[in-house]
Amino acid sequence: MNVVLISMQDNLNVIGLRYIHYYLLNNNHRSFLLFLPKLKSKDVSYENIRDFISKAKPGLIGFSLMSREFYLVRDLTLFIKREFPQIPVVWGGIHPSMASKMCLEYTDYVCVGEGERTILDLANFIESGKNPKEINNLCYLENGIMKSNNLYPFIEDLDSLPICEHIPKDSFIMHKDRVFSLGSKLLRKFDQHFGLIYHIMSSRGCPFSCTYCCNNFFLRLYKTKKVRTRSASSIILELKKAISTNPDIEWVSFQDDCFLAYNEEYIKEFSSVYKKIINKPFIIRAIPIYVSEAKISYLKKAGLSWAFLGLQSGSDQVCREIYKRSSFKSDFLRATNLLNKYKIATFCDVIADNPFESDEDRLETVKALIETPKPIFPKLFSMVFFQGTEIFEKASQEFPETVNNFLNKDFMVYKKDVINSLIRLSAFLNKTYMESLIFSYKVDPKGMVFKTKLFIGRILSLFIFEPLTYFQIAVLSNNGSYKGVIKNFYRNLQPGLVRYFNQFKDQKY
Numbered sequence: 001m002n003v004v005l006i007s008m009q010d011n012l013n014v015i016g017l018r019y020i021h022y023y024l025l026n027n028n029h030r031s032f033l034l035f036l037p038k039l040k041s042k043d044v045s046y047e048n049i050r051d052f053i054s055k056a057k058p059g060l061i062g063f064s065l066m067s068r069e070f071y072l073v074r075d076l077t078l079f080i081k082r083e084f085p086q087i088p089v090v091w092g093g094i095h096p097s098m099a100s101k102m103c104l105e106y107t108d109y110v111c112v113g114e115g116e117r118t119i120l121d122l123a124n125f126i127e128s129g130k131n132p133k134e135i136n137n138l139c140y141l142e143n144g145i146m147k148s149n150n151l152y153p154f155i156e157d158l159d160s161l162p163i164c165e166h167i168p169k170d171s172f173i174m175h176k177d178r179v180f181s182l183g184s185k186l187l188r189k190f191d192q193h194f195g196l197i198y199h200i201m202s203s204r205g206c207p208f209s210c211t212y213c214c215n216n217f218f219l220r221l222y223k224t225k226k227v228r229t230r231s232a233s234s235i236i237l238e239l240k241k242a243i244s245t246n247p248d249i250e251w252v253s254f255q256d257d258c259f260l261a262y263n264e265e266y267i268k269e270f271s272s273v274y275k276k277i278i279n280k281p282f283i284i285r286a287i288p289i290y291v292s293e294a295k296i297s298y299l300k301k302a303g304l305s306w307a308f309l310g311l312q313s314g315s316d317q318v319c320r321e322i323y324k325r326s327s328f329k330s331d332f333l334r335a336t337n338l339l340n341k342y343k344i345a346t347f348c349d350v351i352a353d354n355p356f357e358s359d360e361d362r363l364e365t366v367k368a369l370i371e372t373p374k375p376i377f378p379k380l381f382s383m384v385f386f387q388g389t390e391i392f393e394k395a396s397q398e399f400p401e402t403v404n405n406f407l408n409k410d411f412m413v414y415k416k417d418v419i420n421s422l423i424r425l426s427a428f429l430n431k432t433y434m435e436s437l438i439f440s441y442k443v444d445p446k447g448m449v450f451k452t453k454l455f456i457g458r459i460l461s462l463f464i465f466e467p468l469t470y471f472q473i474a475v476l477s478n479n480g481s482y483k484g485v486i487k488n489f490y491r492n493l494q495p496g497l498v499r500y501f502n503q504f505k506d507q508k509y
Contacts, residue, residue: 022168031170061080063092097214098388110138159234167246208225211322212386243280281303307339308349315360369426382410
């Protein structure tokens with residue numbers, strides 16, 4: 001049977017949907033993967049999407065979405081249901097899993113949790129004319145009441161999943177309101193990193209269950225925090241194939257929630273094989289308590305160049321009681337010192353605009369970043385209470401006015417208040433100046449002395465220290481090579497400019 005899978009995310013890094021695409025292809029279905037990253041004219045685009053679907057002749061249409069794509073997917077689904085009322089539509093991904101009832105107002109089915117086996121079952125049942133309403137992981141409405149079927153257990157053997165490709169087979173993209181086959185030229189145009197980075201998952205799951213994260217929902221859904229892993233040989237096989245067919249690939253990005261959750265023995269084995277066979281610089285994401293000198297030493301020799309590390313809050317009380325996150329300020333400082341020692345470019349995540357934090361809690365984040373070895377680049381995210389998470393339920397009780405905007409709020413844009421400014425500045429300005437700023441703030445946050453120091457600090461950071469920090473980070477990520485920085489200047493410039501200009505956007509409330 002033919003299946004059309006659609007992504008409306010603003011980038012092409014949709015690993016989950018790629019897995020489902022290849023799972024269908026490997027099980028004798030014809031799957032078409034359609035990327036719609038930037039719809040311009042709805043009228044023209046929708047007409048061409050309709051034509052694409054008509055030519056594909058699918059028996060099933062699937063969408064994968066996060067909360068921020070809800071309205072985009074809703075509108076296109078309503079159009080498709082009008083034009084092709086006989087074709088069932090299924091939504092899957094994080095948002096439908098966490099807010100199934102909301103989604104079922106617009107789609108025929110919702111797939112909750114891991115989707116490979118469920119979508120394959122759905123395609124098989126529709127093709128054979130069977131009633132699909134007993135399929136595991138499926139939700140649907142019956143007489144206006146939501147029915148939720150049993151769950152498949154997690155896929156334990158991740159090596160059994162198909163290997164994806166950098167440019168997926170039978171993939172298409174909307175460009176200038178027309179649908180084109182996705183090739184290397186369009187990949188470079190639409191990919192966030194111009195197609196030069198290969199994104200891969202080496203594991204599924206997270207050892208943590210922070211209250212603000214989707215993993216918090218999945219822990220309660222599946223009642224396990226088990227992290228499932230792929231073998232090193234499976235990872236290397238996928239990377240070899242990707243690089244051999246796409247020699248322009250320069251970096252590998254591991255999208256795991258915490259790559260360092262692997263034990264030291266595995267890291268040692270992986271690092272040795274990776275260095276010998278792949279030998280490309282790579283990027284990881286990690287939780288501070290899993291950072292150890294042995295692991296970093298092995299990975300550095302293998303090519304580790306960037307690490308994304310979560311601080312979230314410098315207040316141990318907030319991490320412990322609000323986020324239920326057993327990684328604290330001391331863990332973060334120990335981890336950043338290790339990464340600095342091994343000259344690894346480090347980005348740190350900080351959650352801003354959290355109503356559960358007091359000003360004193362937020363100043364603890366400032367103090368943590370003051371103590372952090374430089375260079376480090378902060379990524380401030382505005383708190384979004386996503387439906388289905390534990391913190392959403394808590395905020396609904398204590399701050400109900402904050403929970404209704406999760407479909408619209410841009411988490412990349414944070415409120416530009418004084419303390420958020422101090423948090424950002426603390427990653428760029430030196431310790432002496434920042435401690436003077438904090439002292440003046442505590443004496444009189446509205447006084448002329450503090451305002452003058454803050455203004456000067458902003459100017460210094462904006463025009464000197466922030467660009468300098470980003471340059472230093474770029475040098476580290478290119479293993480100390482200034483030639484590499486120049487060579488990759490354009491690739492580094494775009495994401496850098498996005499982060500630079502985001503500080504001038506203010507969150508709307």
